[in-house]
Amino acid sequence: MKIAIIGSGSIALGQAAQFREKGHEVSLYVRSAPETPETVALTATGAIDWQGAVTFSGSVAAAIGEARLVMLCLPANHHKALIDRVVDHLGPEQILLVSGHYPMTGIYLNRRLAERGENAARACCISGTMVTGRRRDARTVAVSSIRQSLRFATLPGLSGDEMNGIFDEIAGKTYMNVPFGEVVFGNMNAVAHVPMALCNLTRLETGEVWSNYGMMTPTVCRLIERVDEERCAVAAAYGITCTSLADHLHMSFGTSPGTVADMAAEIVRTRGGPNGPASLQSRYITEDIPFGILPMIALGARKGVDLTAHESLVSLFSILFPEGSLPENDMLGAVGDDVDLLLSGTAASV
Template sequence: MAEFERRQAQPVGGDHHAGGALTFEGKVGVAGDLGAAVAAADVILLTMPGNGHRAAMDAVAPHIRPDQPVIVSSHSSFGALYLSRALALRGVSVPISVWGTTLLTARVQGPTSVRVNTVRQKIDVATLPAGAIEEGHALCTALFGDRFVRRDGLLAIALSNLNPQNHLGIALLNLTRMEKGETWGQGEHVTPAVGRVIEALDAERLAIADRFGLKVRTVREHFSLSFHVPMASVSEMNQQMHAEGRGGFGPAAFDSRYIFEDVPFGLVPTALLGRMSGHPALLHEAGIALLSAAAGRDLASENDILPSLELERQGMDALMALCRTGYAHPA
């Protein structure tokens, strides 16, 4: 199997096209050297699958200047802490804005084209350090419009990325469709049973957030605000999206980010927070185990960020403090 993890397609410059909910025609430049690209940038925007974040952060950290804010779209697995530590070792501190999800949902159509399914109305944002939230919110708004909702720190964002839990329910209960390469409507196949699983996963996440004293968006709020449908059950909202032609298509291969990104970099951190909070996320843990069995490998072990941070050894109070301040330059 050609594994999804860390695949790096060669960037293609020149004319690019986007269609669907957002249209674009124009030239896109490609830098031949990372240092030169960063040197010319006003803002560093990291937008790639979570299983590429550590490698990208390792590569870019030596080049970031104190006047270059960073945006992570979307944040996963406490990557902002990892980057904060790398920068602190250089004596550099920049505001890092982290999003709870992506600005768009889209599918690549070819090397230079993409179809945009949705432009999200609301995106949760926080900053590291937490005191930079006004600066970070203003920057994100200036770049991408008035759609950002301030959240109370990095930990709230860590518990606000709903894609992994939603993709677990969708992928696990439609796994043979993926493996057989079928073309299937994702919204259509969020049936009442699948919707109930997603809602049960959401209840685990909300309970963990409550143990940390945090207020985060529910999965029903997420679907309503992201996909412009009235609030209802998860299945009913997905069925409406499908009826309107906006339900999208599910993965047409087992080799999918729903498994090889979302399990190690989405479900594993939530399961960790569940154990730390004394409220184990049993369905998340079961999903990790089941999809690992289906993949024939230990997906949890493929997270290359969490082990280096050793968050579980710090305890809840230390983690909450670190998620507000980030790492300081060592004396």
């Protein structure tokens, strides 16, 4: 299969290695690359041990070309601008796969196509990334893991069965097809990351090395659990049952049932866990506030749900960071009421 990947970070390179290892043809849109496609050597280590050739191009049109699947692997604050460029080159049979738990990107593509009088988007949004890892340099990636289970939702122009056929071909496995709302409300990154960033802000600012799960102390976790309760309350207002963060940790790590703080302590004892971020430019702040906390506030406001903890986090970070220094969410206004239509089950009319 011909696959185009928009991005050149750790996830993009890890995905390229995974797909090439399985024999697929991969081209990447790399903003700094020449517009004329060039063949480069890519090396992956860790969970994927592979070395071979991929194509880099600084042209969106050239990178997408005749690819059957176009995968978006970028920080969320770049999604809208890239969709505005991709939409002019995306053919009616090409599928857009949005990596990283950002379902509003698919909704925005749907709206852009509707504005041009075209059919509903053939797009899929997944509840995370298919691989995890860290980029060593522009052509080397250390892949930490290949996720064995993910949830995904499709837009009206694409069926779940067709998408699972794609997953089986590119990754050798199928994933759980769920209603769109489960992906919208299933993002727990902001629930944990933003309170952790706030309560460990001096560690980020000074570049300290610290244990992510080790600093999920009982006091910090009370804030995390309150934010999580509010997320689940918004989901319930839309008639959607979502998994709590505590249940997620129990299912993902096999921890004993308990409070989030108890589970975090058990993870530290049994696994160690990763270090926390060491920069104020961490995605815990630059992505999870505008694209995790703010959308939940917007959705909650439509249903009259009290989101005191969410709103307090935004207020505090607005004081801590000078005006304009945090990325804004340029998707919220762009998707309008379309997200409500999908959540209410009237997706065909979007």
